[in-house]
Amino acid sequence: MGTCFSSSSVNHSPTTTGHSSSGIFSIEGSNGSGNSRFWSASGGDDMLYPNGQILATPNLRIFSFAELKAATRNFRSDTVLGEGGFGKVYKGWLDDKSTSKNGSGSSVIAVKKLNPESMQGFQEWKSEVNFLGRLSHPNLVKLLGYCWEERELLLVYEFMQKGSLENHLFGRSSAVQTLPWDIRLKILIGAARALAFLHTSETQIIYRDFKASNILLDGSYNSKISDFGLAKMGPSASQSHVTTRVMGTYGYAAPEYVATGHLYVKSDVYGFGVVLVEMLTGLRALDTNRPSGQHNLIVWVKPLLSHRRKLKDILDSRLEGKYPSKAAAQIAQLALACLGPEQKTRPSMKEVVETLERINSAKEKPKVPRINTTHPTAYRHSQPSLHHPSPLHPRQGGNRAYQQAPRAW
Incomplete structure (x- = not known):
């Protein structure tokens, strides 16, 4: 449909x-x-x-x-x-x-x-x-x-004063401020609420292009998702999925959608899981400037998300260790659930919202562990500033409307 x-x-x-x-x-x-x-x-x-x-x-x-x-x-x-x-x-x-x-x-x-x-x-x-x-x-x-x-x-x-999440996570401009942990969690909760709203209407709406560049921030860092050019009405009650031409952005698109063209509501959940990992690591979903074996963030990082000690080594170095370790581990576990290889095993966006709200309400105080100077994000700022995604459709980079914050919007 x-x-x-x-x-x-x-x-x-x-x-x-x-x-x-x-x-x-x-x-x-x-x-x-x-x-x-x-x-x-x-x-x-x-x-x-x-x-x-x-x-x-x-x-x-x-x-x-x-x-x-x-x-x-x-x-x-x-x-x-x-x-x-x-x-x-x-x-x-x-x-x-x-x-x-x-x-x-x-x-x-x-x-x-x-x-x-x-x-x-x-x-x-x-x-x-x-x-x-x-x-x-x-x-x-x-x-x-x-x-x-x-x-x-x-x-x-x-007009969105703070521009895109993508620019705040990956931008190289000296004017772009690092997002502290509590702001990152606030952004995730807002974006999750938007997807939950779309998914739980009587006629479900599949967003289909969830990624950091489509999450925009107002002056108070409230997140709002944009760009509905690829959105689809969800399946009818008698169907489990929509069959459609594959469009989106490599690195964010769910594997079942890329392989078959079968689009599920929970295909959006996979994209949300990718953004969760980007938020944790401060690294792009795809980056050919990284060493061999690390170009695809999910392929590289996914095995490390369930190990607390290894997780510590891949968290965004710009956080300077100022994050609650238990909450970070819980976010990593949520990301793993969202990135499940089969859509039926992934949580609903309603469940994702509830999980993020519980993590936020715990109000765990950030700890300051020793910073690892060999952190994999340490070379980030020597990389080119241009984003080179590999789109599944002719958008060539998707919505870049807000990449140049804070002068954007």
Whole structure:
């Protein structure tokens, strides 16, 4: 089952600004029999994701191209926040009350503009509008509106001050601050809540592209996941999986999905496990600059996660030993569970949230063990700063919109 769009559902040149897009787009999931079913939020787990809901219709503002051109100073190069497979993302300013204000009285926004040569293009733009236009949750990036005029396709988001988790974990800029343990745990909990929300709606939603670059941070390091261009409606009640073209990013995609094209809700859980390991180690999922045998982080590190003494040697050296050893071991065990070779053995995201909440509530005080100067992350800062992922689809690096924090968003 996939996401379906009406061929006549969108005006080809909506130029009116300030209007809701309610009724313009429709998202339905086919159950295979020709009948359609619409989303409705599950009401049983509100404590996991307060204020989360799925709207009946998209509630988005339609921007004109001229308006966004003015907001970004004619898409000036010094307003670029980052660039991904879809195109560049620009920082913009609106002199109205449509979004939250900053200190100067202007509304700060982020504008993603499709590169005409992009291979992602229109379908992923529509998917982003339809999913984020209806999904409302504290840990999902807010899509404010869109623009479609002739060949110009743009998306307008809330501005995220701290940029991407990827940049904080792997960035080399002196302006990028190391994330302390408690902030890392806070980020993980927020991202887990977002996935739990998607997975436990009556009609499940599979995110399909969970990775550090798609986790964005606001000014208080609250995490929000972004980029729904690859999201899929989950399987119907009579099915266990969705069969689809393999798309995503090598290193994060679940093995069963890569091998067969069978996409499960718990395929997202595998991606979350990869990010757990990245958070522990401060190392990328894939990096060909590492020594032979260590290019794939999960293949290299997974055997070490269940041993406390070995775990100590692979934890991010930038933590300087300031982490609670018991909590680190528990996170490592959770990562192992999420990385299970079979999807049915992995925990649900609801269980992941509950585990992370328990670890956080224990409030274990960080210990300061002796720092190992031969730590495998010691050579990190001598590596090139460019990210070279191996995507499973033509995105060539995925969403890089927030890689250059803190100037991003």
